[in-house]
Amino acid sequence: MQYHLAPLFCRPWTLNGITPRLIESHYEGNYGSALRRLNAITEELEALDPAMTSAEVVNRLKRDEAAALNSTLLHELYFASLGGDGRTVPETMAAALARDFGSTDRWRQEFIALANALAGGSGWVLLTYVPRDGRLINQSGADHGQNIAGGIPILALDMYEHAYHIDFGSNATAYIAAFMRNIDWSAVQGRYEDATTVAPPRPLEQKQFADVPAMTVEEVKAMLDSGDRIQVIDARPRHYTTRAQDIMEGAVWRDPERLDEWIGELSKTDPVVTYCVYGFHVGCETAIALRKAGFDARYMAGGHYAWKAIGGKVKLFE
Ligand SMILES: [Fe+2]
Numbered sequence: 001m002q003y004h005l006a007p008l009f010c011r012p013w014t015l016n017g018i019t020p021r022l023i024e025s026h027y028e029g030n031y032g033s034a035l036r037r038l039n040a041i042t043e044e045l046e047a048l049d050p051a052m053t054s055a056e057v058v059n060r061l062k063r064d065e066a067a068a069l070n071s072t073l074l075h076e077l078y079f080a081s082l083g084g085d086g087r088t089v090p091e092t093m094a095a096a097l098a099r100d101f102g103s104t105d106r107w108r109q110e111f112i113a114l115a116n117a118l119a120g121g122s123g124w125v126l127l128t129y130v131p132r133d134g135r136l137i138n139q140s141g142a143d144h145g146q147n148i149a150g151g152i153p154i155l156a157l158d159m160y161e162h163a164y165h166i167d168f169g170s171n172a173t174a175y176i177a178a179f180m181r182n183i184d185w186s187a188v189q190g191r192y193e194d195a196t197t198v199a200p201p202r203p204l205e206q207k208q209f210a211d212v213p214a215m216t217v218e219e220v221k222a223m224l225d226s227g228d229r230i231q232v233i234d235a236r237p238r239h240y241t242t243r244a245q246d247i248m249e250g251a252v253w254r255d256p257e258r259l260d261e262w263i264g265e266l267s268k269t270d271p272v273v274t275y276c277v278y279g280f281h282v283g284c285e286t287a288i289a290l291r292k293a294g295f296d297a298r299y300m301a302g303g304h305y306a307w308k309a310i311g312g313k314v315k316l317f318e
Helices: 020-047 055-081 091-101 104-117 172-181 185-195 217-225 256-265 282-292 303-309
Strands: 124-130 135-141 152-158 231-234 246-248 251-253 272-275 297-300 314-316
Touching (some): 055 152, 091 104, 104 124, 104 135, 104 172, 124 185, 217 303, 231 246, 246 251, 246 303, 256 282, 272 303, 297 303
Parallel strands (some): 231 251, 231 272, 272 297
Antiparallel strands (some): 124 135, 246 314
16 A cells, blocks of 8 residues: 655645745655655555564554554645635534534634643644534644544644744744634535535444334433433343342333233333343333333333443342
C-alpha cells in the first residue's frame, strides 16, 4: 500500500495573519514528512513476517504507523479547515452547533479553551461528528492518536509548536485567534453534511420480537424514579436463578415456566415490564404471553445486565 500526498487545500496567500511561509514549512516539513514516514513504516510492515517478529517490534511499528497515519489525516483536515473568514457560519452548521453546544459562541469558547490547554504542549483540537449519537463533540488529544472511535473529525486545529512558531513565536494565544479568524465554515459544513450520511452502528435486531413493545432500561428507571405504578417481573429462567446473586430493586422474580400460577396476581390496570438475563428470549416471550392474556406488558431490552450496567439498584436475590 502506497499512501498519496494531498495537494494543499487552502490558498496560503488569502489567509489573514498567517503567512504563506508558515503554511509552506508546515505542509512540506511536517505533513510531508509524516506521509513519507507512513510509507516507510508501511513498507517495513509489509516486508516482515508477523509470526517471526518479536511482539515488541510489531507493537512499535503498529504504534508508529497509527501516529503517522493520523498525522497525515489530521494535517490534511487542518489545511482544509483554513481559507474562510472565520465568522460566516452557514445555516446548517450554525444550527448543528446550536443543537449540540447551545450556540456558536458557546462552541467557540469551548474549542478555544481546549486549544489554550494545549499551549506550550502539543496535540490537536478537533470538532468531531459521532454517527452513533448523531451529534458533534469537541475533543483534544495530546498526540496524534486519541480520536473518538467511529468519530469523523470535520475541523482540526494543530497545536504543535511547528504549526505557529514561525509567525507567532511561543504566543499560542495569538495563533489560536488567527486560526479562528481563518476557519472556512462552508468547507466545514460540507464535511458535516457528508458525515451525517454515515449510518450509526447497527443496533441489535430481534426480528422475531419486532412487534413486541420494548422499553429501554433508562425508561424503566425513569418510571420507577417518578413513582409510576408499574409491575416489574424478573422472568429469568429457574435454572439461571440458582446462581443469581442479585435482583433489580422493585422487581419480583416469577418462574417463566409457570406463568399460569402467578398471572392471577397481576393487576390489569398497571403496566407490566418483564425481563430476563440479557433480554434475548425469555423476557420477550413472557411479555407476549401476558399481552395475549390482556395485560399491558412490554419487555425491558437488555434484561438484568442492562439494568446493572446503567447503575440501576439491585438487592440480594433470595
Ligand atoms: Fe502540524
